[in-house]
Amino acid sequence: MITTRPAVRIYTCQPDLEVLSHICEGIEEEGVLYEVIPHEEGEILAIAEQAAQDSILGSGIALYKKEAVLTMRGLPRSRPIADAWVETVPQARIIGANSARLIQKKPLLEEMETGQNTKNSFV
Amino acid sequence: MKRIAGVDIGNSTTEVCIGQVENGKLTFLASATRPTTGTKGTLANVHAIKAALHEALESCGLAESDLHTIRLNEAAPVIGDTAMETITETIITESSMIGHNPSTPAGVGQAAGELLALDHLDRAQPDHPYIVTASSAFSFEEIAKKLNGLPASVQIRGLILQADEAVLVENRLNRKIPILDEVKRIGEIPEGKRAAIEVALPGQSVRMLSNPYGIATLLGLGPEETRQATPIAKSLIGKRSAVVIKTPHGNVRENILPAGSVTFHGQAGQTVEIDRGAQAIMEALGREGEIRDITGEPGTNIGSMLERIRRNMSQVSEVPASEVRITDLLAVDTLAPVAISGALAGETCMEKAVGIAAMVRTQKLPMQQIAQRLREETGVSEVKVAGVEAVMASIGAMTTPGTALPVAILDMGGGSTDAALISDEGKIFMTHRAGAGELVTMLIRTELGLKERNTAEQIKKYPLAKVESLYHLRLESGEMRFFDESLDPRLFGHVVLLDGEKMIRIDEDIPMEKIAQVRQEAKRKVFVVNALRALKTVAPGKDLRNLSYVVLVGGSAEDFEIPGMLTEELSAFRVVCGRGNIRGVEGPRNAVATGLVLSAMGEMA
Incomplete structure (x- = not known):
């Protein structure tokens, strides 16, 4: 698909749908658009790199099951911004929010270490 | 041949300079700097002195046993302290x-x-x-x-x-x-x-x-x-x-706290209300001449503030609090964010505050004890307390290329701003003024509402930049700096401080321009005001125009913008003012230690 929408590009492969929707919420709350596009199986770091390459904004996410990789165009494949196995709602939200904040030049959010609401956990 | 070590114990650093005299000719071998251990003038200093001596000696392949003389400075008998008090508050009950x-x-x-x-x-x-x-x-x-x-x-x-x-x-x-x-x-x-x-x-x-x-x-x-x-x-x-x-x-109201008044015990004995502001206080102080003591109205903020300083000083100098005399004070208007009681999202309100640095003249510091201990621990037989700090600093400062008598030095340290003048005839005039680096750090910390004192200290020292992408920074001067390797994403979007190649992240979300403005204002309010105050005191006829050369020495002279501010300010009086360059190589550091070695030459002759 060819598109010119200024959006964060998300390539998915057997994604955990809950994780995906919370990543999207994180992006939406920051007021940035996103596109979710299914992708064939492959090396997740390479897919993320491709997503960033294909995004007009230069910000891309690859999601395989619960593993999410966030990167930016131009970053070396081996050094993405984040590569995480997502277990909680805040984790997913933060990955989404950060993909948008990279574009807006806002400081990235970091995960709170304690005090997370356990009811929000997917487990 | 004789080898001499000059040792300068300052409030924050201990500096050492090693010289060698052969056939009446002096050569400088090495120097070293270490953080001072303990309060200036106490036995705890010996530790840092030994460490600095060792470092300097080792760098030129010598040992303590190769030294003939160690010369200590007679440290200026002044200790400074700072305090901050808000004079308004907002209460939401x-x-x-x-x-x-x-x-x-x-x-x-x-x-x-x-x-x-x-x-x-x-x-x-x-x-x-x-x-x-x-x-x-x-x-x-x-x-x-x-x-x-x-x-x-x-x-x-x-x-x-x-x-x-x-x-x-x-x-x-x-x-x-x-x-x-x-x-x-x-x-x-x-x-x-x-x-x-x-x-x-x-x-x-x-x-x-x-x-x-x-x-x-x-x-x-x-x-x-x-x-x-x-x-x-x-x-x-x-x-x-x-x-x-x-x-x-x-019930929301703005309380005006009883800020109280301060009384100067000098020639006129004036009393000034604190809420008239820093300028009125400093003008009154300027009219007093020699100050014997400064007191605050009991039961008010300023009263308790000065008492606290007095108590601290009495503990440090082991003199009963009733005998501690506050001999100078610098008041600075500032704003401090204070949490509003009863707010729902942790809001703060900028309240008017006054920052005060006070200076206490102490008894002669127990330098002889330090000399004795050093003699025992290093085995160097001749350990001398030689010369007054300001005199030694002046002699050391004279090694800066391009200076000539009469020369004034301005020593801006952590606690106090000191000035000395050597006239054409070699006579020395000196003064000590309250307020220097510590007060600047406190102003930066309160005005920006920083959690850590150390962050304020770093903001004072290093220039700012904003990490605008993973590959470039915008410096506070507006310049861009690009990188081949991507930066740490944790720095992205943040304001950072540039310590050489190292970047220190500021966690608080404050715009770079605001930080720069607060930093520069704080430095002006303290250093420019104090430099003029101190230089006026030693200048012939109390007129800055009668000065010709001013050499900046001490820790704050290494600052990346203070010397520039002073050069600018003093050029209006046709005074040559700049950062010292001791022996043409040391920069503004090591003036006293160098002066101590040089003065040894004089004694030998």
């Missing part, structure tokens, strides 16, 4: 406002209505305006669904959320309303009270709620109530979103 900067509020505009919790929507009366509060127990989908499901007669004018989901809710609402989020203590918002809410356009700040008449318009206040709402308006200036809640007996 019933929760009645929220003003903060959530990163993503939603909707734009202002509204007023009665506060109603989301679970009580069924109680809403038709055709009555409401502002709804929703705790994070509700998801954004639930909130949007509940509000969209209301009949058209129920008027919801605004929304206050606990979670960071304002945009998510707004995107799902049929009717657009201002939405404020990230209100942590949402449970404390009193239901049934009348409230006004405002969300500003991106990049702007609230206009109605930061204006007393705007609050009056939205909440229907009378003249007296509007007067009472003024401190609220003041504390909402610059906020992206805000809520003001009208609590009938809510």
Whole structure:
């Protein structure tokens, strides 16, 4: 698909749908658009790199099951911004929010270490 | 051949210089700097002295046994301390406002209505305006669904959320309303009270709620109530979103604290009210001439502040507090963010404050004890306390290329600003003034509301930059700096301090321009004011125009912008002023230690 929408590009492969929707919420709350596009199986770091390459904004996410990789165009494949196995709602939200904040030049959010609401956990 | 070590014990650093005399010719071999251990002038200093000596000797392949003489400075018998006191405060006894900067509020505009919790929507009366509060127990989908499901007669004018989901809710609402989020203590918002809410356009700040008449318009206040709402308006200036809640007996007021007065015991014995401001205080001080002591009105902030300084100084110098004399003071107007009691999102208000550095003249410091201990521990037989600090610093400063008599030195350290003048005839005049680096650090810390003192210390020392992408920085000068390797994403979007190649991240979310402005103001308020004060005291005829060369020495002379500020300021008086360059190689450091070695030559001759 060819598109010119200024959006964060998300390539998915057997994604955990809950994780995906919370990543999207994180992006939406920051007021940035996103596109979710299914992708064939492959090396997740390479897919993320491709997503960033294909995004007009230069910000891309690859999601395989619960593993999410966030990167930016131009970053070396081996050094993405984040590569995480997502277990909680805040984790997913933060990955989404950060993909948008990279574009807006806002400081990235970091995960709170304690005090997370356990009811929000997917487990 | 003889080898001599000069040792300078300062408030913050201990400096060493090693020289060798052969056939009446002096060569400098090495120097070293270590942080001072313990309070200046106490036996604890020996530790740092030995470490610095060892470092310097080792660098030229020597040992302690190769030394013939160690010369210590007679440290200036002054110790400085700083304190800060706010002189106004805002008290809100019933929760009645929220003003903060959530990163993503939603909707734009202002509204007023009665506060109603989301679970009580069924109680809403038709055709009555409401502002709804929703705790994070509700998801954004639930909130949007509940509000969209209301009949058209129920008027919801605004929304206050606990979670960071304002945009998510707004995107799902049929009717657009201002939405404020990230209100942590949402449970404390009193239901049934009348409230006004405002969300500003991106990049702007609230206009109605930061204006007393705007609050009056939205909440229907009378003249007296509007007067009472003024401190609220003041504390909402610059906020992206805000809520003001009208609590009938809510008690918001701005207290003027009894700041008290300060009395100078000098020639005139004047008493000045603190709230007349720093300038009035300093002018009064300037008229006093020699100061014997400074006291504050008992039972007031300034009184307790000066007493605290006196007590600290008495502990350090082991002199009874009743005998400690405060001989100089520098007062600086400042603003301090103070948490407003009763606010719901941890708001602060900038209150007027005064920062004070005071200086105490102590008895002669027990330097002989240090000399004795050093003799025992190094095995060097000749350890001497030689010469007054200011004299030694002047002799050392004279090794700066391009200087000539009469020369004045300005030694800007941590606790005090000292000046000395060597006249054409070799006579020396000197003065010590309260206030230097420590006060600057305190001003930066309070005005920016920094959690850590160390952050303020670093802001004072290093230039700023903003990490604008993973590959480039914008420096405070406006220049760009690019990198081949991508930067740490944790630095992205943050303001950082550049310590050579190292970047120190500032966690607080403060614009770079604001930090730079506060830093420069703090340095001007302390260093420029004090440099002029000190130089005037030693200048012939108390006139700066009678000075010709001023050499800056000491820790603060290494600062990246203070010497520039002083050079600029003093050029108006046709004075040559600049950072010293001791022996043409050391920069502004090591002046006293070098002076000690040089003066040994004089004694040998």
